[in-house]
Amino acid sequence: MRTVTGVLALRVSGATYRGSQPIDGVFELVTATPQRVQRDDRYEVYCSWFGVKPPTTYPRIAVGRGRCELLSNYTGEVVDDISA
Numbered sequence: 551m552r553t554v555t556g557v558l559a560l561r562v563s564g565a566t567y568r569g570s571q572p573i574d575g576v577f578e579l580v581t582a583t584p585q586r587v588q589r590d591d592r593y594e595v596y597c598s599w600f601g602v603k604p605p606t607t608y609p610r611i612a613v614g615r616g617r618c619e620l621l622s623n624y625t626g627e628v629v630d631d632i633s634a
Contacts, residue, residue: 552630554578559624560593564616567599567609567632572616575629580608582620590614600633 558579564572577595584591592610599609609632 551627553626554628555625556623557625557628558582559621559628560595560611561619561621562611562613562616563618565611565613565618566616567611570632573611573629573632576621576624576626577611578624578628579620584613585610587612591618593618595629597629598631598633601631 559576560579561576563574565574566572577593577597580594580596584593586592587610590612592612594608594610596608611632
């Protein structure tokens with residue numbers, strides 16, 4: 551976890567990353583616009599996967615059947631490593 555101030559964030563419940571177990575938490579967003587992939591909305595987030603940022607972009611978490619809420623001007627803790 552890391553602490554942020556005044557960022558655009560996404561609170562998720564039941565999101566996934568590359569077929570992972572469901573993820574719950576708040577993520578700092580790279581952009582508010584999701585990418586539509588195979589019927590899932592995927593959001594690019596500032597964090598790593600097992601301590602490493604993918605080489606070309608940040609991880610994209612899929613909301614799928616989960617829930618999400620956009621949070622503007624969010625202050626608090628965000629997930630810093632999806633695998634944790």
